[in-house]
Amino acid sequence: MVELSPEVIEMVIRSASVIAAGLALIAGIGPGVGMGYAAGKATSAVRRQPEARGSIVTTMLLGQIISGSTGIYSLVIAIYLVFT
Amino acid sequence: MNPGPQVVTYLFGKSYLPVTDTLIVGWISVVLIIILARYLTKDLKIRPEGKQNIAEMLITAIHDQIEPMLPGEGWKFLPLIATLFIYVGFSNLIGLIPGSTSPTGDLNTTLGLALVVFLISHYAGMKEKGVWGYIKSFGEPVIFLLPLNIVSEFAKPISHSFRLFGNIVGGGIIITLIYQAAPGLIPVPLHAWFDLFIGLIQALIFGMVAISYISVAKS
Numbered sequence: 001m002v003e004l005s006p007e008v009i010e011m012v013i014r015s016a017s018v019i020a021a022g023l024a025l026i027a028g029i030g031p032g033v034g035m036g037y038a039a040g041k042a043t044s045a046v047r048r049q050p051e052a053r054g055s056i057v058t059t060m061l062l063g064q065i066i067s068g069s070t071g072i073y074s075l076v077i078a079i080y081l082v083f084t
Numbered sequence: 085m086n087p088g089p090q091v092v093t094y095l096f097g098k099s100y101l102p103v104t105d106t107l108i109v110g111w112i113s114v115v116l117i118i119i120l121a122r123y124l125t126k127d128l129k130i131r132p133e134g135k136q137n138i139a140e141m142l143i144t145a146i147h148d149q150i151e152p153m154l155p156g157e158g159w160k161f162l163p164l165i166a167t168l169f170i171y172v173g174f175s176n177l178i179g180l181i182p183g184s185t186s187p188t189g190d191l192n193t194t195l196g197l198a199l200v201v202f203l204i205s206h207y208a209g210m211k212e213k214g215v216w217g218y219i220k221s222f223g224e225p226v227i228f229l230l231p232l233n234i235v236s237e238f239a240k241p242i243s244h245s246f247r248l249f250g251n252i253v254g255g256g257i258i259i260t261l262i263y264q265a266a267p268g269l270i271p272v273p274l275h276a277w278f279d280l281f282i283g284l285i286q287a288l289i290f291g292m293v294a295i296s297y298i299s300v301a302k303s
Contacts, residue, residue: 055152062296065289069243072250079253 021081027074034067089190110187113174142170149292153299161298164204168197169291176252176283180275186283189252191245198245201294209301218301244293251286255279 042060046053092108095101124139132140146166151158172188179186187193210218222233255278262271 058149058152058292061289062292065247065293069247072243072247075250075254076246079250079257 017081021078024074024078024081028071031068031071035064038063038067089185089192104190106185106187106190106193109178109184110175110193113171113178113187117170117174142166146291150295153295154302161295165291165295168201168294169287172197172248172290173284173287176279176287179252179256179283180279186252186256188248188286189256191249194245194249195241197290198241201244201297202241205298205301208298212302240297244290244297247293248286248290251282255282 038060042056045056049056089104089106091102092105093103095103121139124135128136143162143166146169147158147162150161150165154161175187175193178184179189206218209221212218213221222237223230259271259274259278262274
């Protein structure tokens, strides 16, 4: 059993939390794909029915907000890991 | 580097009620909004002209967002939603001024606003369906879903507040990093993107999500 000094342990914890923050941001893939899909569907809907543009954009934004929440969670966790 | 809110002073004594910089900027923006509102609505006329047009355009645009989701109650919920929208939008825009931190970049501010919306949506639901009818609606369609419904109800204010907080803080951190790497003209378009565009979109979204939570609780 090797005795590690507190500085080494501190350094290992810091580097591990920075790596974990980078890994947490992988979650950004999901919301990106989902929001892009919603925007593409909304574009084709506007092309089919240009007069319903306002309500389509409102519905698209609400759906994108809900699907974008997971990305925000990962961002908050990454900020927490880096800055504490 | 610590991006969180910094404690500037204490309101009572040396350790009670800490006052952070985000709180002070929040107070300043509240005062500015009151002055602006008094100025825009000073002498109202039947035939609007000049500054009254701006105020009427803003209020009508917010009312048009509320009316389709809460039919017949647009004017009743207008004060709440318009206050949320204008305060959040103004707080995001005030981050443009160098040296000031957006009040919405502090979880305390956004969680407070989200809890207000949370309480009002439950109150509106109870008023619509009665207290027992509203509580019973959590056990529908099957009683097994009761714990899931309660958990998803508590996830609402958390995701509502973390969305605004995460967007503003993320933008602020990216701008700070760019300032350290390349000061000068390079951060200017980033300010336009993160403070103007994302700030206004997030204010609109904060108001729209508040409307949709209230309309979900009522239906």
